[in-house]
Amino acid sequence: MGGFIANGIFARQSKILGLANINGSGSFVLSERLFRKKDDLGDLPLAYLEVLREYDPVDRTNFKSPVLMLHGDSDTVIAIEGQQDYYRHLKEVEKRSNVELKIYKNVNHQFTPEMVSDLKAWLGLLPY
Incomplete structure (x- = not known):
């Protein structure tokens, strides 16, 4: 779950x-809906949906x-599809150009x- 955790932290921390x-x-x-569909777990309970939305990077300005x-x-x-949806959010909703x-x-x-x-090439391009 490292990619999820990294995204959640990134969406909340300005530094x-x-x-x-x-x-x-x-x-x-x-992603949770896709997991549940794949594992035949039924619909996402409303209480769980509300918690996920609190942390979901596509529901906040990054x-x-x-x-x-x-x-x-x-x-x-x-x-x-989760990665593609986040990419779409950053490019189309937030109008970001520094996303790949x-x-x-x-x-x-x-x-x-x-x-x-x-990854090494991308890190080498960062101005930090």
């Missing part, structure tokens, strides 16, 4: 200089630090050498 999210999600409600999202298109653990989503073909829930290389 974080950037976020690299690997195979996670910044769209908590959507701080302006750069964001890199890396995700395999074949991830069977964390559905890529890289999708890796035929990659499951893992951290590949190509992802490591892309």
Whole structure:
């Protein structure tokens, strides 16, 4: 759950200089709905939905630090739709330009050498 935790902290802390999210999600409600559908758990209880919305990065204005999202298109653990929804929120709702989503073909829930290389390159571009 590291990518979820990192996103939750990033969305609430103004002093974080950037976020690299690997195979996670910044769209908590959507991701929980996908988990529940995959596991045949039924609808999300209203009380739980309210708690998730309190922390969900797509339900708040995020701080302006750069964001890199890396995700395999074949991830069977964390559905890529949560990552894509967070990317859409940052680009379309918040009108951010310092956000990047890289999708890796035929990659499951893992951290590949190509992802490591892309992360290192992104870190090297940060002005900090």
